[in-house]
Amino acid sequence: MYDVIFIDAHGDETLVAEHLSDRAAAAALAKQESAERGVGRMMLPGSSKLPNCVCVIPVPLPKAA
Numbered sequence: 743m744y745d746v747i748f749i750d751a752h753g754d755e756t757l758v759a760e761h762l763s764d765r766a767a768a769a770a771l772a773k774q775e776s777a778e779r780g781v782g783r784m785m786l787p788g789s790s791k792l793p794n795c796v797c798v799i800p801v802p803l804p805k806a807a
Contacts, residue, residue, distance in 0.1 A: 743801040744768035772796045
């Protein structure tokens with residue numbers, strides 16, 4: 743699963759979409775949003791979050807009990 747967030751110049755985050763199951767759909771949404779906002783986009787595998795960016799963040803799957 744993937745979340746898509748916008749991080750503004752001050753580092754504040756806005757959720758664009760949450761728990762998308764398809765990576766390609768998440769990337770396409772990030773591409774569209776970044777073009778509309780005039781910012782960059784990227785896939786973030788960890789906790790490094792860059793300002794002025796629409797980011798696709800992998801969401802860890804819940805552990806089975």
